[in-house]
Amino acid sequence: NAGVTQTPKFRILKIGQSMTLQCTQDMNHNYMYWYRQDPGMGLKLIYYSVGAGITDKGEVPNGYNVSRSTTEDFPLRLELAAPSQTSVYFCASRASGSGTGELFFGEGSRLTVL
Amino acid sequence: LAKTTQPISMDSYEGQEVNITCSHNNIATNDYITWYQQFPSQGPRFIIQGYKTKVTNEVASLFIPADRKSSTLSLPRVSLSDTAVYYCLVGGYNQGGKLIFGQGTELSVKP
Numbered sequence: 108n109a110g111v112t113q114t115p116k117f118r119i120l121k122i123g124q125s126m127t128l129q130c131t132q133d134m135n136h137n138y139m140y141w142y143r144q145d146p147g148m149g150l151k152l153i154y155y156s157v158g159a160g161i162t163d164k165g166e167v168p169n170g171y172n173v174s175r176s177t178t179e180d181f182p183l184r185l186e187l188a189a190p191s192q193t194s195v196y197f198c199a200s201r202a203s204g205s206g207t208g209e210l211f212f213g214e215g216s217r218l219t220v221l
Numbered sequence: 222l223a224k225t226t227q228p229i230s231m232d233s234y235e236g237q238e239v240n241i242t243c244s245h246n247n248i249a250t251n252d253y254i255t256w257y258q259q260f261p262s263q264g265p266r267f268i269i270q271g272y273k274t275k276v277t278n279e280v281a282s283l284f285i286p287a288d289r290k291s292s293t294l295s296l297p298r299v300s301l302s303d304t305a306v307y308y309c310l311v312g313g314y315n316q317g318g319k320l321i322f323g324q325g326t327e328l329s330v331k332p
Contacts, residue, residue: 150308208270210257
């Protein structure tokens, strides 16, 4: 199993450009998450999904959009990139069940907006 | 959602036992407590999860008192490679899937 795969690993964007961060998991997990982590800071929840076709906002959703058309994929769309979106983005997934279960994280996507 | 509070940073020496405490005063009945470890430039990694009393695995122990308003992650005989940020996460069914991380504790292990 590959686990949680994120692409790209690195990307530089110009202000106002748009892009999509891809996230795929092969563990058949219902729950998927996008977090961002600014330098020296903790993880902030952007969006999450409890299953295909269902998404919901986290702590910092402004400037982002998501979709969940399949169980495996949870892409994060950045529209009109701004320098404040320079960060490392982590995708994570977990199975359903009691408690919070174990979150499996991808390796991260490092985004710089200039 | 249960808010968590941890010390911002801790220092230790190799071979010592390290205890990191997390406060979660408004933990809900269905909430579990989970700890993660994060190294620089990597995603967090699951360490241990518990609901009450004590849980132990090959790398750590988790102590949860009867009122469940706090929890303590215990790392026995730490080494330099345990230098990382440790996060306490509280959540369960009542959150509908939402998982919010606290600020984490930066542990520095010195030789």
